[in-house]
Amino acid sequence: MAQSYSSYLKVDELLALQQARSEGPEHDELLFIVIHQVYELWFKQILHEADFLSAALTKGSGIRASQTLDRILKIFGVLIHQIEVLETMTPLEFLSFRARLDSASGFQSHQFREVEVMLGVREPEKLSHFVSGTPAHDKIQTRLAAPSLWQCFLTFLRGRGHEVPEVQSNHDVPAKLSEVLIDVYRNDHEAAALAERMVDLDAALQDWRYRHVKMVQRTIGSKRGTGGSAGVEYLISTLMKPAFPALWGIRTQF
Numbered sequence: 530m531a532q533s534y535s536s537y538l539k540v541d542e543l544l545a546l547q548q549a550r551s552e553g554p555e556h557d558e559l560l561f562i563v564i565h566q567v568y569e570l571w572f573k574q575i576l577h578e579a580d581f582l583s584a585a586l587t588k589g590s591g592i593r594a595s596q597t598l599d600r601i602l603k604i605f606g607v608l609i610h611q612i613e614v615l616e617t618m619t620p621l622e623f624l625s626f627r628a629r630l631d632s633a634s635g636f637q638s639h640q641f642r643e644v645e646v647m648l649g650v651r652e653p654e655k656l657s658h659f660v661s662g663t664p665a666h667d668k669i670q671t672r673l674a675a676p677s678l679w680q681c682f683l684t685f686l687r688g689r690g691h692e693v694p695e696v697q698s699n700h701d702v703p704a705k706l707s708e709v710l711i712d713v714y715r716n717d718h719e720a721a722a723l724a725e726r727m728v729d730l731d732a733a734l735q736d737w738r739y740r741h742v743k744m745v746q747r748t749i750g751s752k753r754g755t756g757g758s759a760g761v762e763y764l765i766s767t768l769m770k771p772a773f774p775a776l777w778g779i780r781t782q783f
């Protein structure tokens with residue numbers, strides 16, 4: 530049988546996946562489910578692009594890497610912008626079904642953690658929300674074992690002849706690394722342009738965190754999160770923490 534729009538995209542299956550738990554059901558629960566599912570789809574696409582990006586960097590293909598980073602940035606733009614849709618839900622509308630979430634929480638989004646791990650953000654305590662041996666846990670572990678985007682970026686610089694020292698993590702920023710990065714900015718314009726896109730990506734994740742916490746604050750005030758954290762207070766503690774500190778650090782030294 531010839532493919533149709535619905536059969537190719539599995540539209541019927543997709544539209545069967547929004548299953549509200551509230552009775553009635555409450556009007557706003559559909560929005561809450563749809564927006565989270567949309568986020569998960571975009572996280573999937575970001576991870577798919579990130580694998581391509583890492584390969585391009587490792588192969589030394591700067592143009593491919595730059596195009597892919599650009600696409601990831603555009604997706605982040607959508608992720609940030611769509612928070613506004615959720616902000617139209619008032620605290621009372623959310624409360625009408627919040628209890629149905631039980632302990633379900635963004636803490637358990639394995640793809641969000643995969644995005645962080647892919648960038649090189651390594652916070653083992655955040656993995657405690659995933660049960661060892663489950664597919665979600667395995668996926669995060671696989672990404673933990675793979676070179677992070679930061680490591681791939683450093684490989685890219687080495688491939689262009691820059692003497693980048695070996696580093697253990699994104700937070701390992703020896704003076705020699707800063708020196709090399711400053712030299713890249715001054716003398717290797719193609720690599721410097723890519724570094725700026727990496728800063729854009731870092732800033733985009735930080736923007737998302739800020740927009741999420743503001744949305745959470747207007748929706749639940751300072752109530753505890755369904756995942757058991759202090760809620761807004763916890764989320765505030767995640768702000769202003771760059772994924773690529775080395776690229777921010779050098780700015781003081783120019």
Ligand code: HEM
Nearest residue numbers: 565568634635636638641745748754755756757758760767
């Ligand atoms: C009314 C809407 C929302 C509320 C009230 C809310 C609330 C919260 C709270 C309180 C936390 C802290 C963890 C906890 O104790 O549960 C959290 C974490 C999180 N939320 Fe939301 N959230 C909302 C919408 C969203 C949406 C649409 C997404 C998109 C995927 C999302 C993704 C996340 C992620 C990834 C975390 C973990 C953040 C981290 O640990 O850095 N949330 N959320």
